[in-house]
Amino acid sequence: MAKTTIVQTSFAAGELDPSLAMRHDVQQYQAGARRMTNCRLLVGGGARRREGTRWLAELVADGRAIPWAVDEATKYVIVLSTGRMDAFREDGTPAGTLTGCPWSVAQARAATWFQSANTLFLAHPDFPVQRIARTGPSSWAREAIAFAMPAGVGGRLHQPYFKVAPDSITLQPSARAGGITLTASGGWWQSGHVGSRVRYAGREIVINSISSSAVANATVVDELPPSQDVTVDDAAGWRVGQVVEGDETGARGEVVAMPSGTVLRIVVEERVSGFKVGEYVTGPESRAKVAAVATVDPAPSRNWDEQLYGPVHGYPAAVALHRGRLILAGGRAVPNIVCASRTDALYDFDIGDAVDTDAVIDLIGDAAAQRIVQVVSTEQLLVLTDRGAYYNAESPSRPFTPTNFGLLPFGSPWPASNARAETFDNGVILVTGSTIVKLSPTGDTTAQWTGAPTSLLASHTIKAPLDAAFTTGWYGGVETYGFFVNSDGTMTCMQLLESQQVRSFVPWTITGSVRSAAALGDELFLVTHRSVDGVDKHLLEKVDPSLSLDAATTYADLDDAAARYGTLPGAHVVAGRYALGGLPQTDPAADGPYDVGLDFPWVIETLPPVVQGRAGPVVHDTMRICRVWVELQDSFRLSVSGQTLTAYAVTDDLSEAPLQRNGPQEFRLLGRSRRPTITIQAPEPLPVTVLGLSMEVSV
Known part of the structure; x- marks a missing residue:
């Protein structure tokens, strides 16, 4: 043969x-x-048979791990569980706790975040964007972000506003100042509106109480614009909804009603002294001379909006920091909106006159995009939705400004998952269902981004990942890896080197299940769920190249191991180059120190x-x-x-x-x-x- x-x-x-x-x-x-x-x-x-993990801490409950690097010398892993945050140093030393937090563990898993220096922002549609601050080596503070109220703006709050109500619903104030009632033409008000703000023709009003679904009691923050009945000498070409302007006064407003053919009821929005007799008023289709002007009670107008984020309409789904701007995106009421703060004023979302430093509030101009899931700050802003990825075409010659902002779709309509997308191997790794996609800049001036699936040849190893982490090295080595925590409790290790045409995926398993992963530079941390000596435990573990067992602890004397591991089946003892077997060890065949932990299969x-x-x-x-x-x-x-x-x-x-x-x-x-x-x-x-x-x- x-x-x-x-x-x-x-x-x-x-x-x-x-x-x-x-x-x-x-x-x-x-x-x-x-x-x-x-x-x-x-x-x-x-x-190589993968390294083992070191038992760092026992957690109070299941949680999501997030890396926190202040600088190269100061690093933490924080774990978000239901109602709390626990911080740990790299060696597992407890470093403070926050309680009374507004999230559940499920919300923490779905939340988006970004961290810089001593601050972390956390966003989820069910609670206000949280700002967590490191105030000391083991002390932390948490608060909901507060939008800016700059001095000299008359108490106005520079937050994102949007007309969430149907366009047909009008709003009529009972007066221009002081305590007023607000009447909506359709049932709109609910108890959650109390304390929130609306704007009538751009002027802010605080809602104090709700009388009915149609009537709210409120206080005017800055005086509302007047309504005027303007009589013109020519009735031709005027329609409700037109924006008109006086050629002498510069008064500008919307025609909200026409009591007669030559009388225009106008809510004056600019130059609120209003129109005057003798000037000409110009509209889109006509021009006529003003014959008479009369101030009337505030008129019902469709030109009103309300605060976008709050108890009624929920909160942002995504948060990021990009080009010195705080990015808030998505949410329940307007899931395809992107809000970018003023430059270097993170909590100021005043769109002003759309000068370069003003805030940006815009919708994705694509009917296909239904819901923003994540935003990623790279050389350009990437917006990941349930219907595909978008980028903002920015460059040194075309900076991120209100006039330059516009999101362009690219690649296939991959729906983004909640597993965190991050930069890796000169691109961005996106989890979409059970597929891993790499988004890459093209260097082209037209189609500036593209994307391609990377896991198709190993699709069986990717099982609807819930979390993802990416290392920048491997414990001093040259390798870099991406890790995906699968919904079945396994984990997948990805090696991606496009320049070397390397794409590989291999499954990692443990005794128990992996719940979350976080990478701090070249180190990997895991939140796991294991049964230890018959007791279910949630652990914080760290991959350790010196170990060949999982959830391992190093002891000088094996008698101490019984308190943690008992006679757990699967527990093993390793002393240097000796594998000594399981517990108990009444007369170890080698001297310590002893690594005690759980074996795992290698095949x-x-x-x-x-x-x-x-x-x-x-x-x-x-x-x-x-x-x-x-x-x-x-x-x-x-x-x-x-x-x-x-x-x-x-x-x-x-x-x-x-x-x-x-x-x-x-x-x-x-x-x-x-x-x-x-x-x-x-x-x-x-x-x-x-x-x-x-x-x-x-x-």
Whole structure:
């Protein structure tokens, strides 16, 4: 029988979807695997048994982890649980708590956030945008953001306003100043309006109480504009809803009614001294001379709006900081709105005269966009919606200003999920359902962004992620990774190096479930749910390269381990290069210190080899993998398809701990199969790194 050698020099393609079992024609088949559970892929193409995690703290409840970096020397992980926030230093030291917080854990998971220095903003449609401030090494403060009320503006509040009511509903004040009633032409008022603000023709009014769904009692903040009956000498061309202007006074207003053919009832919005007899009034379709002017009671007008965010209409769905502006976006009432504060005035949303530093309040000009989910600040502002991604075409020659603002769609209509989108590998990683998409700048002056799915060849590893985290390195190493917390409690590790044509995804599993992930630079933190000695616990854990067990603790004496782990099945003890087995250990075979924690499975299963025959690839013929050489680096024992490498070589000193293996290790196998594979596992919870392998295959 003919024999041939198949060499696999890399695992850089990661675990491939089972549906690709016959796609040996694609490049990724040669560098992929059928299974790669709990592997960490190296930049050179090797696969390492992932590092373990250190037990940092027991949490009071399930929560979402968020990284907080003040500077390189001062870093925290905060965990948001129902009604509270707990802060921890990098080593797990508790660093303060906030209670009485307005979120549930479900809301915390869905919230968007951004953090800079000593401040973090948190947004969710169900509660006001929260500003959390670090006030000391272990002290924190929390408050809802307060919109600006600059001096000299007469008590006006510079917050986003929008007419949420149907355009047909008019508003009529009973007077121009003081305590008044506000009558809506349709039922609109509800108890949540108490304390909120509305604007009539741009002038603010505070609602004090509600008499009925049509009538509210209120106080005028700045005097309301007058209403005038203006009699003109020519009735032709005038209509309700037109905006007209006096050519001498400059008075400007909307025609809200026409009591007769030549009488225009106008709510004066500019130059509130109003129109005068003898001047000409000009509209879109006509021009006539003013014959008479009479001031009347405030008229019902459709030109009114109300505060966009509050108890009635909810709060922003997304928050970001971009170009010195606070970005608030989305929400229940107007889900496709983007509000950007004045430049360097984060809480001032006055649109003013639309000069370059004024605020921006605008809708996505695309009927396809229904709901904003996230906003991301990159070289341009990205707005991610439930119907696709948009960007604002800004540049040094076209800065972010009211006149330059306009969102353009790009890519396919990928619906953004609540899993956090972040910059990574010169782009932005977006989670859409069970697909990972990379959004990338094109460098083009027209279509400036594009997007492409990256996880299609490993789609089975992505299961509706709830959270995402991205490292900037790996504990001093050169690798960078993205992590996705799946809805089934597993996690997926992504390695993405587009410049090297590397896209890989491998599943990480634990005993229990992963609930959240946060990356602080090159370090990864997890919130987990585990059963420890029969008790359910939520833990804060940190990946630690010195550990090969999960939820591990280091002890000088194993007697202390019983208090935490009891006789938990699956708990293991490792002392340096010795794997000592489970608990209890009455007479440990090695001296401490001892790492006690939970083992986790590590598996590499290759794809079936493809042998090139004279007539083409030999795929479904029976074949035998006779021998395997596995190239190891700094590794302990491993097994290949049931054949276990001995802990000691013939020349080793048995009184010393087993040495790490390097170089090729040979295994001889039996049995024939139509689709044979090799399964590599670690019989002990110790480090193993496989750089590649070769197979001698008999057909």
